[in-house]
Amino acid sequence: MAIQLIIDGYNFIGFHKGLSKKLEAQRNQLISILGSYRQNKNFPICVVFDGWKDGELHQHFEIKNGIEVVYSRLGEKADQVIIRFIKRLKEQCVVVSSDREIRDCAHQYGATALTIQEFNSRLSHRDSGLDEEMQKEEEDKSHRFGKKSGNPKKLPKRERAKQNKLRKL
8 A cells, every 4th residue: 555645734825924925825735736646756756735614514525736635524533534544554654743742643553643844845845855854864863862782873763663764756
């Protein structure tokens, strides 16, 4: 099964100050960015938006630019929808959100979690050897946090699994 990329839509929009000010335009810009990314990488992408304040009674799905767009139902936050996806897909998904609760849930179910900033740097450097840079950065971090047993040049198992999934992004 292919890796499913799940994006916390409004979390992503909140990170980007350069997107236009109107909410509908911001959503469309995000979907356009993700659509071109999907064409390059060719795997499923789902972006989830809140509909909890003025959404529909039922969860709403649509496809735009090859991206699955999900709006949570009235009274439900996008975080709850994303957590349901994580529980269903487990290690088959990569979740992009800066929300700590979502990232913790992803780790608990074996999924890979990226912050918006990490994913954004992948969007802007997708073909520039970023994987090697990230690997070196992680190795530097492991050296700074004290003495560990085992091979000091080897990343922890969880980080190696994360890096393997991220190479596909």
